[in-house]
Amino acid sequence: MQDEIEFLSPPGAFKPTGTWCLGVRAGDFVFVSGMRGIDPATNALVAGDEARVRRAFLNMQMTVETAGGSLRDAVRLVVYVTDMNRHRPLVNKVQEELWGGAPYPPRTIVEVRRLNQDDIMEVEGTFFCPERNS
Secondary structure: OHHHEEEEOOOOOOOOOOOOOOEEEEOOEEEEEEEOOEEOOOOEEOOOHHHHHHHHHHHHHHHHHHOOOOHHHEEEEEEEEOOHHHHHHHHHHHHHHHHOOOOOOOEEEEEOOOOHHHOOEEEEEEEEOOOOOO
């Protein structure tokens, strides 16, 4: 099974802070870890709530593009926010911009008490990205 999993580490991506990787390809599916608003150039959180939400989605985009996919290939998203009333509208706004309109993938958004580094949002996703040599 290990031989059938490709670990994704896009050039220019931020460095994981623990025992996890940014994503994996398993067959035609790409699983992207929880992405946060970390600037790949500094490995630090970006300033500003909307900028941080956008950066999290862009980090996800960078990872899935490494496997030949795009945000439009998402089949499921899970978003964690620390303040539903304040951050859900930002998630919706940024997602609308990056997707360019409907249709959107199924998404669950959950309010949590706290995220790593006291971040405000984290997003993880599953993508369908058929291998090009299949």
